[in-house]
Amino acid sequence: MKHERMRTEPEQSLDEVDRQILAELQADGRMTNVELARRVGLSAPPCLRRVRRLEEEGIIRGYHADLDPVALGYEITFFALVGLESQKEAVLATFEGAVREWPEVRECHMIRGGGDFLLRLVARDTAHENALTSRLTAAPEVARVQTLQTIRTAKDEAGVPVS
Amino acid sequence: MKHERMRTEPEQSLDEVDRQILAELQADGRMTNVELARRVGLSAPPCLRRVRRLEEEGIIRGYHADLDPVALGYEITFFALVGLESQKEAVLATFEGAVREWPEVRECHMIRGGGDFLLRLVARDTAHENALTSRLTAAPEVARVQTLQTIRTAKDEAGVPVS
DNA sequence: GCGTACAGCGCAATATCATTGCTCCCTGTC
DNA sequence: GACAGGGAGCAATGATATTGCGCTGTACGC
Incomplete structure (x- = not known):
């Protein structure tokens, strides 16, 4: 009975680890996946798979260098x-x-x-x-x-x- | 006669390649250095050195994931x-x-x-x-x-x- | 002119990282 | 209790980042 996940809204499947990943990448978008994985307490492969999923779902829209005007x-x-x-x-x-x-x-x-x-x-x-x-x-x-x-x-x- | 480069202002040493690097990284902050180097027409090492310099000088202030609110x-x-x-x-x-x-x-x-x-x-x-x-x-x-x-x-x- | 200093590039070697395939485990179901 | 699905970790492989070093072109002093 997990129709919770069936919703089309974006927020459906963001668990605590996902949020942590987003926070880390928002703070430092060029962090290596290894470092990111270490910070969120995962090994590299599942961490990368989560990042890819977040990108594909449009939750991560991109990465940008922040330049000094x-x-x-x-x-x-x-x-x-x-x-x-x-x-x-x-x-x-x-x-x-x-x-x-x-x-x-x-x-x-x-x-x-x-x-x-x-x-x-x-x-x-x-x-x-x-x-x-x-x-x-x-x-x-x-x-x-x-x-x-x-x-x-x-x-x-x-x-x-x-x- | 390149006293142009002696100025202390930030803009001093931004040549065309630097600007191209900045534009690319502003558009895609997670681009690999190899790809970036290819796009700006350099080999990887000098390209990376330029990126590092831009970071150290504060022209690149950071990198951030762009999240969907x-x-x-x-x-x-x-x-x-x-x-x-x-x-x-x-x-x-x-x-x-x-x-x-x-x-x-x-x-x-x-x-x-x-x-x-x-x-x-x-x-x-x-x-x-x-x-x-x-x-x-x-x-x-x-x-x-x-x-x-x-x-x-x-x-x-x-x-x-x-x- | 000619040698020197220096900036900046490319090459090559090595350490790290990204990515994939596979197995294992936990959980919810029937 | 067997089974299916999701998701984690391990290990192998290909790419990438990073460093050291030598080469080259240019500015400058003599």
Whole structure:
């Protein structure tokens, strides 16, 4: 009677070891499998099989190096609250498509049910930032832009808490 | 005449190969060194030495698995604009210290020169979200909270564009 | 020009790691 | 009590990471 595992939801089969694996890989995505296995108290093969399963099920979506923006010449990170002229799906999609092509826009979240977006952007310097803001403002779909300059960052953890 | 390399700034010694390495590792942080070397057109040892140098110089800050929040039970990602009662440094630091201990708060950025913060949070469900918002509002330093519910995310790239 | 210092590459050797196939054990069922 | 399924560990094999070393091109001082 284990229909618990039959659910299509992701969370079904995450036991304590799986969670530990996720926590470790979230903290250090390049850890070797041997080290990971040691930390979670398994031998290497079953540990690797679990990792592969987590990847295949999409619970682990990928691995990324975390680069220092300043070292790469991006001195400024800022957010922008953008309001569109219309809430028509076509307009929203056009805007999203546009910012998707824009490398300086790193995130684009629709908020409050449509017509408003929160963007995270990076810029090389103030001039660059102004240029980006202007480009946003100039876009035909855009009604208003409010930029939120980041002064300092007290916490910046990617991902989610793993119990 | 390569005094270009003498500068102490971070960007000093990033040549084209370094940038390629960074781009590859940002896209796939678990790529093997052999594969990475092949892609950037080096043999494995010098490639590894470059990666190590980038790590030591802090240009690569780390590697992280990218986990699916929904799979881990966090159905909701939202942002909060928080205004504090005061801009005194002690108050700001107290607030930052508090949210740092708060696992559901993943990011905390000070904006507009003090007194205001932009937070990114995750919540298991609406009730959890409300509880978090209430906890924020109830904090003694906090004057006002505006939550920005994420409806959908058109783009969510970690990191920065690499040339 | 010519030798030297140095940076940075590739090769080759070795230690580690990843991956696979197989067996064993525990658990729930009938 | 026999059986099926899930999941662990062991051991073997192929790949990868890591180190030491020699080679080469370039900047520089003489």
